[in-house]
Amino acid sequence: MLVIIFVATLLLFASPLIIGFIGMLAPAFAWIPALNMHQPSFLGWQQLSTWPDLSHSIGLTLLSGLGSTTLALWWCYLILRRYWLSTQWQQIERLLAPLLAFPHVAFVLGFGLMFSSTGWLARIWHHLGLADSFYPTLIHDRYGLGLLLVLAIKETPFLLLMSMSILKQLNIKQFYNASVSLGYDHQQTWRMVIVPLWLPKLRLAIFAVAGYGLAVVDIALIIGPTHPSTLSMLIWQWFTDADLTQLPRAAAGALLLLIIVLLCFGLLRCIEWWLLSHSAAWQYSGPIKTLTLHSRNISKTSAIATLFSYGLLLLPLIMLPILALWSFALRWRFPDLLPSRYSVRFWYQQFEPLQQLISNSITLALISSLSALIMAIICLEYRQKHHRGIPTILIAIPMVAPQLSLLFGMQIAVSFIAGQSFWLWVSWSHWLYVFPYIYLTLDGPWRSYDQRLDQTARSLGLSGWQTWWRVKFPQLKPVLLLAFAVGCSVSLAQYLPTQMLGAGRVPTLTTEAVTLASGQDRRVSAIYGLLQGLLPLVFFTLAMVFARRKTSHTQTTKVIL
Missing domain, CATH: 1.10.3720.10 (MetI-like)
Structure with a gap:
């Protein structure tokens, strides 16, 4: 059976x-x-090659996909370096389940209500007396920076979850104690000892994050760039076109997207090989003596790192009260901080x-x-x-x-x-x-x-x-x-x-x-x-x-x- x-x-x-x-x-x-x-x-490929701004769409796709992957990986590394082997890691671990459960679409809707030109952040910006011309545009911006930021924020908890099992399997505490006894400080231990062990085992998770970021459609529909849009958005528009003779162009675009994703996987693998295998002298250069910072500066840096880490992880959950507030708002004029009437x-x-x-x-x-x-x-x-x-x-x-x-x-x-x-x-x-x-x-x-x-x-x-x-x-x-x-x-x-x-x-x-x-x-x-x-x-x-x-x-x- x-x-x-x-x-x-x-x-x-x-x-x-x-x-x-x-x-x-x-x-x-x-x-x-x-x-x-x-x-x-090759009719579909001919139609695809003559499409205006195709190269710009591919560039936006690469920027949002690879940029969000790099940023999420960097944030993941910073949080692990700050909290792993500390008593506060259990609090971070308890946050991961609700963060992973929170859907991308719900987060993006809340993100739009918070960061749009009439969103909550813009209202606070106005009350602080700051010029509207300096307000950051993250919704449908031409460079897809809002899309990049949203993807990075949402994928960081996923990389943290995948890293948990990897670091537990590697028994990081033993490596950390041995490195400290040899004269490495905390940052050098993570950069020169732990990263070469951690990064290769995280490869599949990084590919998953990159693949999703390069081909995302639902999030791009809500906050992504529109003129031009990302390649996945173009393919979706062609696929939903009422003219069925355009299907070859949509299929050619889908195949091109698959090729781009595979090439990006190869690029990421080559970068990993270059850093960890070919150009690996930085791993064996030994401990580097650094100037000891004043205790006040250390505590200030630690406080900033703690605030950043928890702010990054709690941001998706903050969207729930924002969505709840908007759902009951009957009248909410700009730049009021709260609705004047509820219903x-x-x-x-x-x-x-x-x-x-x-x-x-x-x-x-x-x-x-x-x-x-x-x-x-x-x-x-x-x-x-x-x-x-x-x-x-x-x-x-x-x-x-x-x-x-x-x-x-x-x-x-x-x-x-x-x-x-x-x-x-x-x-x-x-x-x-x-x-x-x-x-x-x-x-x-x-x-x-x-x-x-x-x-x-x-x-x-x-x-x-x-x-x-x-x-x-x-x-x-x-x-x-x-x-x-x-x-x-x-x-x-x-x-x-x-x-x-x-x-x-x-x-x-x-x-x-x-x-x-x-x-x-x-x-x-x-x-x-x-x-x-x-x-x-x-x-x-x-x-x-x-x-x-x-x-x-x-x-x-x-x-x-």
Whole structure:
């Protein structure tokens, strides 16, 4: 039974990747029989090359994608260097779960309400008497700096979470104590000893952050540059064009985006090799004597670092009260700091459509997460028993590959299948992106589980199923609940899979929030953003409550010898 389900999971996971690539490759070379395009050609590439400002769009894509990745990695390093091995790290660790649960779209909606030209920060700026001409423009700015900043802020907690398991595995405390005894100070120890060990193991997470930043669509729709826009935005506009003869250009753009992402991965790998392997003299130059700072300067620098770190990590959560305030604001004139009148009118107006949207969102999250959790458990059990599992590189493809490129091909392939099974295709696409996160969340605990517990239980007469349910499940229950909550949060945040595979017929909170953010009433957008941000937090809270809840009685196992 394990073998059958393992093979079925492998097929379900690998088939969309193959279908997606073929479905993107064929239209990219103008082979679409349904549109009477029976002869492959370079029509799409010709249309793509003649598009005005294409080079500017590619430049914006590289700036926002690679810039946000570099900034997030730098912030991650600074926070780790400041708090790892300190008593304050536990506080940082407790913040990571709600930060990761908070969806990108909800954060961006709050970010827009705070940093727009009439947002809360602009109101404070005006009351301070500062000139409006010096106010920073971060919403739809021509260089995409707002998009870069948002991506960096949201991806920093993800890199911190990935770094936690790496640093624990490396036993950093032992390296740190040895380096200090050899004369290295705190900063030199991190830069010259820990970074060369930490950075290579973080490679997959860095690729995931870079891949997302280079191909992001939903965030770019809300705050990204518009004239010109990023390459992913251009492809999305071409894909949604009513003129189907433009599909070859959209497919060629999707393939170009995939090539750019792969080249960027190669560039990042070359930079890592150059710094850590080729030009590595800085790692062996020994401790460098530095001037001792005055204690007052040290305390001042420490206070600034603490304020910056907590401000960076708490900024996404600050968006929740901003969204809540806007959702109840009836009249809020500029430059008033607070609304002059409050009302629940907009909540009443949106009550009926919200019921259907919340129902769709939760249903998709439960279906995709529960099925992914069960299949991940079976795959890990199969690997533990037969020492063969799903290759890590295959699991990582949905995390690092551009969603637009992969889903474009899947949507083209699905269009050839008769029927209106939109819920099936959307659930499948959500499962494709939920499964890797659940699998990787469970991978570490499954490897570290002491199998001698199972052997002891079996020797006492328990069957395989009884051993798993009575011995293994209680040990892994907290991480299973956490993995389920992670899967639900990933599903609730999906925009492109829902839009492209559902053809607009499976609306969710995320799809409506992005749509309303482009020009509707801010108060309505705030309602959708607030609910979209609260739902994942609800799942994480429930997971923590159930994980910590203790049973009122102790179950005993009776064994007949």
